[in-house]
Amino acid sequence: MRKKLLALALISCMAFVTACGADTYPDSTEDTATEEATVKETPSEDTEAPEDTTTAEPETEEEDDEDYTTGDASLDNPLNQDDIGESELLVVSFGTSFNDSRRNTIGAVENALIDAFPDYSVRRGFTSQIIIDHVKSRDGEVIDNMTEALDRAVDNGVKTLVVQPTHLMSGFEYNDVKEELAGYSDSFDQIVVGEPLLTSEEDFKAVAEAIVAATKEYDDGETAICFMGHGTEADSNGVYEHMQQVIDDLGYENYYIGTVEATPSVDDVLAKVQEGDYKRVVLEPLMVVAGDHANNDMAGDEEDSWKSIFEGAGYEVECILRGLGELPDIQKMYVEHAQKAVEQVK
Numbered sequence: 001m002r003k004k005l006l007a008l009a010l011i012s013c014m015a016f017v018t019a020c021g022a023d024t025y026p027d028s029t030e031d032t033a034t035e036e037a038t039v040k041e042t043p044s045e046d047t048e049a050p051e052d053t054t055t056a057e058p059e060t061e062e063e064d065d066e067d068y069t070t071g072d073a074s075l076d077n078p079l080n081q082d083d084i085g086e087s088e089l090l091v092v093s094f095g096t097s098f099n100d101s102r103r104n105t106i107g108a109v110e111n112a113l114i115d116a117f118p119d120y121s122v123r124r125g126f127t128s129q130i131i132i133d134h135v136k137s138r139d140g141e142v143i144d145n146m147t148e149a150l151d152r153a154v155d156n157g158v159k160t161l162v163v164q165p166t167h168l169m170s171g172f173e174y175n176d177v178k179e180e181l182a183g184y185s186d187s188f189d190q191i192v193v194g195e196p197l198l199t200s201e202e203d204f205k206a207v208a209e210a211i212v213a214a215t216k217e218y219d220d221g222e223t224a225i226c227f228m229g230h231g232t233e234a235d236s237n238g239v240y241e242h243m244q245q246v247i248d249d250l251g252y253e254n255y256y257i258g259t260v261e262a263t264p265s266v267d268d269v270l271a272k273v274q275e276g277d278y279k280r281v282v283l284e285p286l287m288v289v290a291g292d293h294a295n296n297d298m299a300g301d302e303e304d305s306w307k308s309i310f311e312g313a314g315y316e317v318e319c320i321l322r323g324l325g326e327l328p329d330i331q332k333m334y335v336e337h338a339q340k341a342v343e344q345v346k
Contacts, residue, residue: 087159091166125145125148126146161190168198199337212252218282224281
């Protein structure tokens with residue numbers, strides 16, 4: 001796999017901020033934000049690494065050797081404008097340096113929220129400083145980190161702050177967001193935090209239906225449709241097995257869920273696929289963005305990519321480089337979660 005750096009989130013203890021109220025999936029102690037890892041960075045949008053309690057060096061970015069293009073950054077709206085007003089909806093994402101994917105996933109979710117909440121000024125905050133620095137250095141695009149976004153809100157006199165993370169599940173990164181907000185509890189009249197994508201049992205079913213609907217043209221009985229999540233060593237890795245169970249219970253027999261960093265592994269998914277009579281395999285990320293993991297660990301030409309492994313097993317392989325955030329049904333779910341948060345405002 002490509003060499004990547006670990007993103008760090010060192011934040012103070014959460015005291016006064018509470019999330020909205022649907023039941024969470026048991027043992028969800030890890031989350032996968034929008035956040036897909038970018039070049040040379042390990043944790044994703046969609047994921048995160050186990051908490052590191054050692055003293056860490058400041059984040060730095062290695063000299064980049066990109067020999068590919070990721071799209072036109074000037075088409076992306078970083079949503080870092082002032083003139084916010086008294087009510088703000090801050091969309092917090094891990095981030096990605098893949099410009100087209102950032103615009104088509106995170107940007108699409110933000111635009112859906114802009115349309116749904118005209119009384120709120122929607123702004124962006126990324127949690128990965130490495131991604132922020134990389135995009136600024138390479139493309140000249142300035143994206144606020146979460147602290148900068150919160151300070152901007154304070155400076156603009158925001159009184160009501162609603163925060164909607166684009167994380168996939170409730171875990172370390174999601175909790176880190178709430179913990180940082182604790183330091184601003186006296187800066188706003190109200191702070192309310194929305195839920196991540198996979199929170200309730202209904203969320204799992206809705207996501208399952210969304211990814212099946214988006215790939216139904218491939219479901220011909222001869223094609224295995226495999227989704228690659230990030231994965232984690234934490235207990236919350238069970239969300240992937242749970243998603244597989246939900247898909248199975250809904251009767252979608254040709255769909256398989258795996259992870260790039262944990263279990264089910266690509267070998268586990270391959271073994272299941274080989275139990276069937278499939279001729280083809282379609283690969284797609286189970287991540288909010290289609291960034292480094294999707295482009296390299298899934299669709300890359302290196303021998304340990306999912307594409308190469310399935311091709312080596314004799315299958316015709318098609319890779320769909322599309323993040324979950326591109327799907328209108330997923331965008332609608334984030335709007336619904338933000339609506340629950342807005343309803344908490346007094």
